[in-house]
Amino acid sequence: MCSSTCAKCLGASLIPLALCCMVANILLYFPNGETQYAEEDSLTLYVWFFTGIAGGGIFMFLPAAVFMTVGDCANDGYGRSCVMFGSVLAALIGVAGSGYCFIVSALALNKGPYCLTSLGWMYPFQDSNGRYLTDPDSWFVCLSPAHVVVWNVTLFSILLVLSGMEVIICVIQVINALLSCLCGSCCSKENYSMNA
Known part of the structure; x- marks a missing residue:
């Protein structure tokens, strides 16, 4: 079935995205490869929310595993509709995790x-409503860690893009599974009437 093949491809594409989210989140703890800022708790508050490790990372392994086994389970007699409904639930868990990230x-x-x-230590751009992102000349207000603005902007942007892709993949699987359930039941009725 093409819906199960699609689900397997979607599941396989979630794994590298989840791993990249985890790596990006881990790198946020070590600006410029230095450990002292994590030890001194001198990092952005949002680094401690584990967005890439948990939301965009670990949470995505469940939907990935479910999507990749959809075709196998559907052929084992569990009922295609039940299996596809399970993949919808897994996709919604994926949307929650990646949406959080x-x-x-x-x-x-x-x-x-x-x-x-x-x-002193502060959030110098918190009142700029993100306008600092388009004004690299203002980034020099941060004296330490060196290049912390570039570091944070790059890694949080990567997390934003990767988690956005994960949301899209999970939504595609929801649509794929719902169409499979609807078309599957229509096709089975059509086959039944043809055999009768």
């Missing part, structure tokens, strides 16, 4: 990094 990443980009300025 997407929202927190957007909030982190809007608030900006926590850094040392001439006035």
Whole structure:
């Protein structure tokens, strides 16, 4: 069936996205590869929300596994509709996890990094409503960690894009599964009437 093949492809595409989200989130703990800022708790608050590790990462392995086994389970006599309904539930879990990652990443980009300025440790861009993103000249207000604005903007942007792709993939699977359930029941009725 083409719906189960589609589900397998969607599941397989979630795995690298989830792994990349986890790596991007881990890198946020070590600006410029330095560990001292994590030890001193001198990182942006949103780093501690584990958006890429949990939401865009670990949460995505369940839908990925379910999507990749949809075709096998459907042929084992469990009933195609039940299996596809299960994949819808898994997809909704995926939407919740990746949606969480997407929202927190957007909030982190809007608030900006926590850094040392001439006035001390603070969020120098939190009142700019994200306008600092288009004004790289203002990034030099952050004295430490070095290049922290570039580091945060790059990694949170990566998390934003990857989690957005995960949301899209999960929504596609919801549509795929619902169409499979509807078309499957129509096709089975059609086959039944032809055999009769």
